[in-house]
Amino acid sequence: MNINQNNTMPRLFATIACLVFFTVNALCLPIAIRFSAQTGYIMNVEAISKLGKHGPMAGGEIGVEFLPTGRMPWQQTWNNTSIGVAAGFMDFGQNSKLGQAITLYPYLNIPLADVPHFRLTLRPGVGIGFVTKRYSNTISDERRWKEMPKDANETFGSVLNAYFSALIGLEFPIKDGFTIDLAGGWKHLSNGSIMAPNGGINIFSGELGLRYQPNHDNYEAPEKRPDLPKDYRTWTFEIIAAGGVRQLYYQDRKNYGIASLSVAAFYQPCRIFRLGLGADAFYDGVYGAVNAGSGEHTTSYKKTYIESNDFKNKVRLGLSLQPEFVFGRFSAGIHAGIYLYDNIKNLEPYAAVEANGGKPLKRGMFYSYSDPSNHQDGWFYTRAVAKFCINKHIIVSVALKTHLQKAECIEWGFGYRY
Numbered sequence: 001m002n003i004n005q006n007n008t009m010p011r012l013f014a015t016i017a018c019l020v021f022f023t024v025n026a027l028c029l030p031i032a033i034r035f036s037a038q039t040g041y042i043m044n045v046e047a048i049s050k051l052g053k054h055g056p057m058a059g060g061e062i063g064v065e066f067l068p069t070g071r072m073p074w075q076q077t078w079n080n081t082s083i084g085v086a087a088g089f090m091d092f093g094q095n096s097k098l099g100q101a102i103t104l105y106p107y108l109n110i111p112l113a114d115v116p117h118f119r120l121t122l123r124p125g126v127g128i129g130f131v132t133k134r135y136s137n138t139i140s141d142e143r144r145w146k147e148m149p150k151d152a153n154e155t156f157g158s159v160l161n162a163y164f165s166a167l168i169g170l171e172f173p174i175k176d177g178f179t180i181d182l183a184g185g186w187k188h189l190s191n192g193s194i195m196a197p198n199g200g201i202n203i204f205s206g207e208l209g210l211r212y213q214p215n216h217d218n219y220e221a222p223e224k225r226p227d228l229p230k231d232y233r234t235w236t237f238e239i240i241a242a243g244g245v246r247q248l249y250y251q252d253r254k255n256y257g258i259a260s261l262s263v264a265a266f267y268q269p270c271r272i273f274r275l276g277l278g279a280d281a282f283y284d285g286v287y288g289a290v291n292a293g294s295g296e297h298t299t300s301y302k303k304t305y306i307e308s309n310d311f312k313n314k315v316r317l318g319l320s321l322q323p324e325f326v327f328g329r330f331s332a333g334i335h336a337g338i339y340l341y342d343n344i345k346n347l348e349p350y351a352a353v354e355a356n357g358g359k360p361l362k363r364g365m366f367y368s369y370s371d372p373s374n375h376q377d378g379w380f381y382t383r384a385v386a387k388f389c390i391n392k393h394i395i396v397s398v399a400l401k402t403h404l405q406k407a408e409c410i411e412w413g414f415g416y417r418y
Helices: 008-027 074-077 352-355
Strands: 031-042 057-066 081-092 099-114 118-131 160-173 178-190 201-212 233-244 256-269 273-283 314-326 330-342 380-389 396-402 404-418
Touching: 031 081, 031 099, 031 178, 057 099, 057 201, 081 118, 099 160, 160 201, 201 314, 233 273, 233 396, 256 314, 256 404, 314 380, 380 404
Parallel strands: none
Antiparallel strands: 031 057, 031 201, 057 081, 081 099, 099 118, 118 160, 160 178, 178 201, 233 256, 233 404, 256 273, 273 314, 314 330, 330 380, 380 396, 396 404
16 A cells, blocks of 8 residues: 555445444444544754655544443543543654654543533553654665665654654543544654664644544443442552663664663552552663773774673662552553763763763763753653553553653563562
8 A cells, every 4th residue: 555645545444444443333332442643843953854844743533432432430530531542643744754654543532620611631652653754665775774864764763663742632522422633743763772773653633533432322421429439449569571672873783672661559549549659670771882992892983982892881770759540450651860870870971971081971860961952861860651460469550661751662561569
């Protein structure tokens, strides 16, 4: 399928919409269908602005929301939240280099305020995105590993990327189950440095859509029960081991192993929120690469001044605050931490250590970022985390670790809660 053909995507979405519409009506399911058109401003970071002028993002989305029926108590505590799944199409306004993306992701539609004439909602979602343009197909094979041309796509290094969406929505009911849907917020696509280069893309978007609820005459939202039993523990403890791979530099053509171990204690004062304090240990094989001194150089990327393959450079230890929102067996949040041990901080940026005669710098625990855009890691780290409890004790997790706006890696984890 050639996505660049003008009529291919509209016809595909129209076909899917018709199939969903008639299937839902036939089954009499408590479901809402959402159709929306979207546009947005693409943040002009260096990797994108160097490609020249581009238009705004434009696209559309089809979503199906499963309305609450009272079977899952956590939906009631979140004001009768709906669970949705959506498929979308985005054109980045420059077909030759940025191309298009198809997204598929689950999301939650959380009512923040519900009054007779409108409903205010929060719509977070996480999924996957497939892009048509990336580094490997915007540069010739001859030049791909030798240099970074100005017209190469540094935004995407792989076809498959992680997709994040966070929107605030306004829903205005009209009649007969139809609702006008306005939404705005943030969207992000990147591969978490699994494959370099990986600039990623951030979009501030707006949407205008129509939401239709078949069989609306027969559906009633579950009544709120004030006597829901407490089915969570106030204090819990977790240990999660995670791993993955990442690349340092596009010319290396190498994958390096990463791993982490997190131990945390959580206090949960209510059904929807928990707060943890954790100790984190990180291993990153990237920092075994030698790029300075007289030894064999395994990378030409002048990020750190490393002269030998030492284990002490690959390990970092930190302490993190771990707030998480809870949706039944699922929880998600953004952990924020500081490094207590980080030998790398004294070995970068490369130019500063080289100017110091190759001797490590002497930084304390907190220090100023000389230039946050130069990929310097710094003392502060964050992780966007999602967890699912398979049973009372076993957890699976996925986390995107970042330093400021720069993604370091994606961690796939398995853990135990007690």
